[in-house]
Amino acid sequence: MRKRWIAVLRTPVGLGAGVLLLAVLLLALFAPIIWSHQASAIDTEHLLEGSSSAHWLGTDNLGRDIFYRVLVASRTSILLALAAISIAVLTGLALGCAPVLLGRRAGRLTTAVVNIAVAFPGLLLALFFAVIFGVGAKGAVLAIGFAGAPSFARLTQTLVAGIAERDFVAAARIAGVGRFRILARHILPNIAEPLVVNATIGAGGALLAFAGLSFLGLGVQPPAYDWGRLMGESLNSIYVHPAAALAPGVAVVVAGLAFNLFGEAVAKCFGVPVLKSFAPVVKGAPERLPETRPAAAVGDDAVLVVEDLHVSFPGAAGPVTPVRGISFSISRGEIVGVVGESGSGKSLTALAVAQLIEPPGEVRAAELSFLGAPLLGRLAVRSTAAARRRLLGTSFAMVFQDPMTSFNPTKRIGTQLAEGAREHQGLTRRSAMARAVDRLRAVRIPEAERRARQYPHEFSGGMRQRAMIGMGLMGTPALIVADEPTTALDVTVQQQVLQLLETIRVEDDVAVLLISHDITVVAQVCDRVLVMYAGRIVEDLPAGELAAGARHPYTRALLDAVPDLETPLDEPLAVIPGRPVDPSAFPAGCAFAARCEFAQDQCLVEDPALISHGPAHQVACWHPQGTAATGTAAGAGAWQARYLGGESIKSIRTGLR
Ligand SMILES: Nc1ncnc2c1ncn2[C@@H]1O[C@H](COP(=O)(O)OP(=O)(O)OP(=O)(O)O)[C@@H](O)[C@H]1O
Known part of the structure; x- marks a missing residue:
């Protein structure tokens, strides 16, 4: 972890943004302590003055020094932006984790709500909430916080979905660990990093949004002031006195950039994931009649x-x-x-x-x-x-x-x-x-x-x-x-x-x-082997009978495709011709028929049931091998010989895996 932070600071952008961010945070911490007196001192003899050596950025309509006011406003601006982003992250986290905690239906409902909310532009949502929560700093914090929540909810949902599929979460679920505990102990620690990085980037946006609301008169109210409020107050005199309006604007841009660039640099070095859309649903297939078979011998044990x-x-x-x-x-x-x-x-x-x-x-x-x-x-x-x-x-x-x-x-x-x-x-x-x-x-x-x-x-x-x-x-x-x-x-x-x-x-x-x-x-x-093909068991037999007693052509093909020390190295490896069937388009009849040497008309139209072919041996095939009618198991070796000379030969690894 330490190494990765060092890697962030080794990049020019990471170092520059880190230093800038530190400076902004130190300014927010100390500026009101050091300069609040100069910032609030009224000087009626120097109203609305331009830049001078006494007042670098001039004075406002009460003669207060704008430079000091911009410095002092940093604390309010940054604290309010951090409060707003905290609300956005926490609300987003709650919404994004809902599918894990609340189960299927409530989870779907929350996801739908989040999807709808994400579709609205953030600024529109912020203005909407600002009207609901009322004019003032508190209302603006809530408005910006809730307006930012949908995108964090979407991010959290994506991250949670990625982690929830991991084996260790499945293992915890099998171990009977409850949903809250799984979330707290297994999921949240693994999504904390990208969330924090995205929150850092989001803080820059919140700063800008807050300045916007204060500028419009919906945010911080006098006598308190932040950068947005200072911009609003100087707007009327922008042509005669541009520095007074531009300075708080520049402060917003610089502080916003510090958060954004630092977040981006960290994201790059930490390899933090970006939002992805959910994987498309696989293509559907017609429902088929269930395969029936005699129940397996079920003993008391x-x-x-x-x-x-x-x-x-x-x-x-x-x-x-x-x-x-x-x-x-x-x-x-x-x-x-x-x-x-x-x-x-x-x-x-x-x-x-x-x-x-x-x-x-x-x-x-x-x-x-x-x-x-x-x-x-x-x-x-x-x-x-x-x-x-x-x-x-x-x-x-x-x-x-x-x-x-x-x-x-x-x-x-x-x-x-x-x-x-x-x-x-x-x-x-x-x-x-x-x-x-x-x-x-x-x-x-x-x-x-x-x-x-x-x-x-x-x-x-x-x-x-x-x-x-x-x-x-x-x-x-x-x-x-x-x-x-x-x-x-x-x-x-x-x-x-x-x-x-x-x-x-x-x-x-x-x-x-x-x-x-x-x-x-x-x-x-x-002890026993179940051979599966296209979602069904096609042969169920004792493992000891595999080599000589397997009867389904597919089982035999799997066996024939295994190379051993005697397999000639100068000849291509045996593979099963054709491709496995796509579950969205299972054919009528036996699913293996298209790849089977012994397939006949019946195989293409009727699906064979898994039926008994001896003690503890069941096969689902119209033409099982190794019977009097179809030749011996050794005859299946001819199948291999035939395909060894075939054209489309792939390696056994790709064939079987
Ligand atoms: N969540 C899912 N949604 C839709 N289809 C799925 C899903 N999970 C698996 N499938 C499909 O079900 C089929 C069987 O998948 P499964 O993972 O059980 O195969 P497998 O025999 O274990 O293969 P492998 O050895 O590659 O793991 C595959 O075609 C797969 O694409």
Whole structure:
């Protein structure tokens, strides 16, 4: 942080504006103390005089020295501008954070109000409020403050939306941390910097606006005076006595520039974001019939039961449904892998299970229950909602893909681990911290006590990922959902994280839902594999059967596309031809048909259901491979041979991710 401030002062603009701003603030502080007597001394013998050695900028209609009055007016002008900008920032902050605090409907209403208010020119709003709050300094401060609030509200909304999507906020929500606490501890510290910088820039604008209102007679009233008031008083004699009117104007410009330029220089060096419009909504797609399948074998030890899960988002041409009716269950101590190309709906499935799909996204399911408790549906009783939060906070853990964004960068690792335990287990700060250290030890973080006091950036990627798993172990988790937990890690660290998950599963009988685009990772550590394509499960089989027993052409294509040490280096790598389907335009029939070698007419018109093809093995395909009718699994290797000679060959990484 210190380094960045030094960097600001190293730039010519930053240094110049910094010095200027300091001078303006010192002037505001000391000028009334030193020169108020000279500024208010009436001299009837020298009324409305021009510049002279005694009065550098001349005198006003009571013979008072204009130069001293301009100096003394600095305090009122700057204090009132700072008061106005404070009101603007605080009101904007309250409005901008409303969507996080008030929930969907009230949040939308606030956003609509802010959007309408932003559309009005600031000056018009200021004049409107000035009339409402009345003539005088207080009214003008309120008017300028409220007129500036919409743009700060919009800025806050944008910043909050950016932070609220980060993994560490999701982690806090999964840990059951309340909305106010998430806002205070995780969101506000991360948006404070851009807000302060923008407030500094805004102070320049407020100064100008205040001078304008005082000039019009709506701001500071006599005998008090600020720069705007001095300009107004000198206006009548501007042709005979221009310095008296210009001097307060120049003061406004110089002080405004000092705030603006300094804010800009800081913004540039700190990389503070500028206002962006919200991302456009994805194109819509027609709603499709839900896929049905026999419910997964649900035993008494089922930790998670998902039945006919849909996730949809509003689109321009109707709702888009990237997850279309998937069903599965996970038992205690079971590791279930989910594989599929990018966009197949793996992450959305995990997010839906973790209750992290935000409106306007919508989650529907015939059943979505965790440890027997339903996760969907409105809860009328407050205590039931709290119980659900507590259940998720203590028994559910999520590990995200990017260990860099999984933790709040402004908080120590130990504090972040302890947060959920204090909230749900009622632990004191000290015992929550002791448990955090113990959990860090459990996930093999060396020198756990010292490490708990460190910030996320002081951890390596692998350590952060293990600490994230440690956070899940603060309670007594029954399920860990790991969304591509090793994608951002190198192979050695990847192995350590997978081993850790396996150890936790064995020792604590924890179920794991492991999402990965890497079918080899899944085959290595999972008991069962769900293969997803275009928002559906197309094959559900024991991991041990993957290599020889996979029947869906898509699963086989994924397997064939994995290079091994025997893959000829002088030949192009195998890829799955074509592209994954756009969720806004799922075709009729089997979604994989266009890329499938075995597709026939029926595949193009009828969508196959996921049906049993042996014990614990289900396939959604009209022509599953490895049966008598379609040839053996080895026959699918011919498919690879065919495409190895194909034209549009891409790397396996781009094909699968
Ligand atoms: N908030 C959203 N609004 C609209 N569409 C979305 C949203 N989030 C995801 N999608 C779409 O849903 C589809 C599935 O996304 P998802 O993130 O689940 O894919 P994935 O299989 O996890 O892929 P990856 O491996 O790249 O993470 C994608 O086409 C994606 O564009």
